Every structure is written in structure tokens, then in C-alpha cells.
Amino acid sequence: MNKKVLVVDDEKSIVTLLQYNLQQAGYEVLTAADGEEGKNIALKEKLDLIILDLMLPKLDGIEVCKQLRQRKLNTPILMLTAKDDEFDKVLGLELGADDYMTKPFSPREVVARVKAILRRAQFKYEDEITEEDESEFIRISGVKIYPERYEVYYEEELLELTPKEFELLLYLAKNKGRVLTRDQLLSAVWNYDFAGDTRIVDVHISHLRDKIEQNTKKPAYIKTIRGLGYKLEEPKPE
Secondary structure, eight states: OOOEEEEEOSOHHHHHHHHHHHHHTTOEEEEESSHHHHHHHHHHSOOSEEEEESSOSSSOHHHHHHHHHHTTOOOOEEEEESSOOHHHHHHHHHTTOOEEEESSOOHHHHHHHHHHHHHHTGGGGSSOOOHHHHTOOEEETTEEEETTTTEEEETTEEOOOOHHHHHHHHHHHHTTTOOEEHHHHIIIIIOSOOTTOTHHHHHHHHHHHHHHOSOTTSOSSEEEETTTEEEEOOOOOO
16 A cells, blocks of 8 residues: 655645655655645544645644644654744754755655655554564663554553654664764664754754653753763663
8 A cells, every 4th residue: 555645735836746756656645735724634634644834824834733743643744844944943843843854855855755754654554563573672761662563651651752753762772871972863863964953853852851751851861961962871760
């Protein structure tokens, strides 16, 4: 079954261009011309990816992203912006977007980015997990990560993580005790160069801390190593 992608943009030429190129790449494509319509389709359809423009009629992309995440919809979101504005990009990521691209862009670049995002989220769509897989997990104190099931539990409670948050936590866990620079995390989790825009890492680290730390101002799991990056470690007993 083909992956299903929703394109939300009010510029008809961009919608037509993306729809054609995504269909040529083998994706099923739905479209919406405003934020309200896009949100309703996203809540109704079982989607694999949403391409969401920032500037939209009725509801802008930031608000759509915010409302979808509030409804616990974890479908990956690729945000498009005509502005080369770091505030917009970071705000979008803070509200739950997984990635962004700045207009103008080439259709080939968008298709490549879509493939990369879906590849990172593929564990959510694979076959049923075998009994052997069920027992395979990574435990770090009260955090339990099931790589094959794409699930994370904190104190036995299932957490709601976006695909990118999961990938970041899993990579940190596999490198427990190692100091990882922001550039290393960008390369490993995002798979391509963000031209030094390491705020993306900081935003996702903040999201993870909100979900697994008792006190985000004094994190026990994800430590900031000043001037270098981050390290995941076992919490020390108080």
C-alpha cells in the first residue's frame, strides 16, 4: 500500500508541483488549501506524513501543528516557510513539527526529504512484532525504550513522543554515558546538514525533558555538557 501524504498550501502552483512529483515517486497525495481543511483531513484520514505551509488562510501552519499535537496526532509534519526566519522555524519545531524547508525549493529536494522522514518513522508501520521482539528493550532507570515497537515508557506509563523525539532519545540511550555534540546529534538523527542550526536539537531535548524529567531545571537523565552538547545517564540517587 502506498504511503499517504497530505499537502496543505494555499498556493495552487506549489500544490500542483508537489502533488505531481510525490505521485511520481509512488505516494498517494491528498491536498488542502487552508489550515482548517488541512486539520480536518489530518484528523479524519490515516496519514503517513503532512506537508504543511506556515502561512495559510483560516488557521496558520503553527496553529494547525499545535492543535494536531494537542489531539495526540503524532503523524510526522514537514513545515514549509517562505520566510528565512529562525523564530518561525524554531516555534514550529517547539509546537511539534518534525522538520522544515524554506521556499523556494526543488521538487526533488522535497521528495528526498519526505523519503528520509518516512524512513525514520518506518518502525511504526512494519509487520507485527514477534514475541522475541517484545522482550527487547533498553532500560535506563525509570525509562524503558522498545526500539521495534517505537514505544517509550516512563515509570510504566506510555509516553506520547513524535517520531523525531523517539529517534533522538533512542540514539542518546544507545550512547548512554557518552557526550554527544549537537552536530553529532543532527547528523545521526536528522541525517543531513542543517547548516549549523543546532537550535533544532535544543528544542527536541527540551521536549524530551518535559516528558521524562521530574525537574526540568535540574535534569537527572539528559545532562547538558556546557560548550559541547548532551549526555544521557542513569539518574544518581539523591
